[in-house]
Amino acid sequence: MINSKYDQSRLVTDVQGLESLRKGARDDDPEALKEVARQFEAMMVQMIMKNARQSNEILSEGGFFDSDQLKMYQQMRDEQLSVSITKGGTFGLADVLVRQLSKDYGISTDDTPEVAQHNNIQGMLDRGRSFPASRYDPELMAQWRQEYAEERERAAILKAEQAEIKAQAAAAQAEAKALSEKLEKGFESPEEFVRNLYPAAERAARQLGVDPKVMLSQAALETGWGRYMIRDESGKNSFNLFGIKADRRWDGDEATVSTLEYRGGVPVKEKAAFRAYGSYEDSLNDYASFLQSNPRYSDALKNADDPAAFTKGLQDAGYATDPAYAKKIQRIMSSPVMAKAFSTPSNQG
Template sequence: MTMSVNDASVFTDLSGLNNIRQLGRENEAAGLKQVAQQFEAMFLNMMLKSMRASEDVLFGDNYTNSNEMKFHRQNFDQQLGLHLSETGGVGLADQLYRQLSQRYDINASSEGEVGRLDAGDNNQGQEFPLPSYRVPVQSQMPNQSQAPNAVQQQAPVINNAAAFEQPEDFVRALEPAARKVAGELGVDSKVLLAQAALETGWGQKMIRSRDGHESHNLFGIKSSPNWSGSQVEVSTLEYRDGMVQRERAQFRAYGSFEDSFRDYANVLRSNGRYSDALNAGVDSELFAERLQEAGYATDPAYAEKIKAVMRHPAIEATNSGSVIR
């Protein structure tokens, strides 16, 4: 193990942590990886400390258990924790790095991004859903006394994904457009909301340009030669022969979320391979299954993921047509 002065891998050199801060300014991804390793080292130190405490109970009267030995042993354990985290550790640093890079969109090429629908060919994909713990769920129950048309009258028009702090915020903002387009397609608005939530992580992982410009792309529709509108290029992950591969692709950008819903409806109606899905009508589970069978996404579990999202309380509450309060 080679260590240098001002190296964060030397636990006694606190100035080495400044290097991480500087690295974070120059390379966010590399800086975040260093932070994740430091966190794993702290976790490993806690484990070692707990193990040493158990050892003290069993061998507390041993002559090697002096205060001096404990001091040196503690130093050794702290350095060991850093070394283990840098050489693979228990995998905590890698998991933390992937989660944080997705959460804060570090390097625009996080491990959670995969390719979405290309309206022009069969080469489609879908975004991995964010785990439920990333977006806390309110336990608040919806007001069941509202009339079905209350959604159209009271739900605010929101075109800023930053406003989606909770799944309920996402559903409340998009439900009017979802109902309108679902009515035109003859499907249940729940399945459209669920698919949009799956593709965007409840609005937390929207496709954006490098300068942070919002694409409003709710269904991961890729750009195609006949697309004359705006587009955004991002890094994606695609399923190829059962393997996930990183690629870069152009995605459509819209002026509003409602435009995204309407373009999605146009893609389904103008492409014959989705006719079976549309013929499923309000049978949302069948719609999701046929959508996958038609090749909408390369994820083999795409339909099951949509069904799982449909069971979320925020979407189930839309059955009555009432706005979530």
């Protein structure tokens, strides 16, 4: 039997055990000689297993389990398995090496006559006939087969999960793209306008303390319920819901278009640059920030809980040049169109 002080060297990943074995070899320790011979025998077994693996790789190439990670773990398992298979000494090659090397280097192994007989070549052949490969370590072989089957099952499950995640991501991406393209075109009806904007309008309205319907009514007035969005020269949607212009305080994208302004009560067409956003929600949030950061709208914000006073305050502060701006917002807010838009089940907040 092998001395327990070299047991660690049988673990292919144990560097300390290998160092202990090297020291024993330098000291001509008979037990170290036996362990070296055993590990040489294990290398031969490992080469046989490696050749078998390579033959199998031809059949499994391109399959579920043809991966560098799996091959790495299989190689580590085969290395350890080869050591375990030779542990019982049933091959006999290690015994022959020990006898030959101990004679060549004058190392005494203290074998009994029975052990010496056991180590001769005829004994090796006899044991080979008595112990077929399936009996070397049946428990270990059964454990290996079970673990390999479980590993294959885990790999199959992982591959299926990854395929499902990939399919879900592709579906979500396609849905987001379709929605983005649809919103880029604008809205087809007041109901669609309210349904898509109400959640974001509600969040932005909390910043100001106003009714979300007031914000949506003002946005409906500015954009014709989202059907006439401000677009840049290339036709790209600016997502600007409130007609906020790009003055010197704005450092984002712009969209320059013709606009109708009232000068001395007379409508005049002018070219103006408007703020451009990445989404409708960005526009709603910027609207809230725009009012809060401008002192001239402070009186309007003091009446945020009163839609009529709030919109009148915006007009008085010069938000728009239209003299009927506040009344138009109030009419939209109380109009049958707005009531119908909010009567749709999905639009009821």
